[in-house]
Amino acid sequence: MEQIQNFIPMLLIIVVFYFFMIRPQMKKAKDHKKYVEELKKGDKVITTSGIHGKIVDMNDTTFLVDVDSGTKIRFEKSSISLEASKALNTPATK
Numbered sequence: 001m002e003q004i005q006n007f008i009p010m011l012l013i014i015v016v017f018y019f020f021m022i023r024p025q026m027k028k029a030k031d032h033k034k035y036v037e038e039l040k041k042g043d044k045v046i047t048t049s050g051i052h053g054k055i056v057d058m059n060d061t062t063f064l065v066d067v068d069s070g071t072k073i074r075f076e077k078s079s080i081s082l083e084a085s086k087a088l089n090t091p092a093t094k
Contacts, residue, residue, distance in 0.1 A: 032082045039063070039080070046084035047075055 039045065043055050045065065051073070053065035062074050 028082075032078075035082050035086070036077045036080055044085070044088050046081050046088055047079045048081045049079070050084075051075075052088070 039055060039058070041055050041058065044052070045055060045063070046052050047065075051065070051067055053067040053073070055063050056066045056072060057064035058077075062076055063080070064072050064074050066072050
């Protein structure tokens with residue numbers, strides 16, 4: 001019986017760690033993946049490094065982004081910033 005009582009605090013720590021650390025991170029990753037899959041040509045994006053541009057071409061793993069008139073850079077899909085790109089494409093309300 002004493003062994004079970006010693007094991008309960010460790011089990012509680014694992015459960016709390018899962019609900020406050022692991023689960024939110026998994027949800028954030030899932031939301032990012034869904035957002036990137038829904039992007040299309042012409043969408044404005046911001047990369048995690050802060051580069052602004054418009055998607056001009058895409059393939060399975062990368063986007064070709066026009067960052068200035070005629071200057072195009074290819075980025076991995078994972079480098080698109082979810083929060084910044086959503087804020088860029090959301091119309092400002094006053």
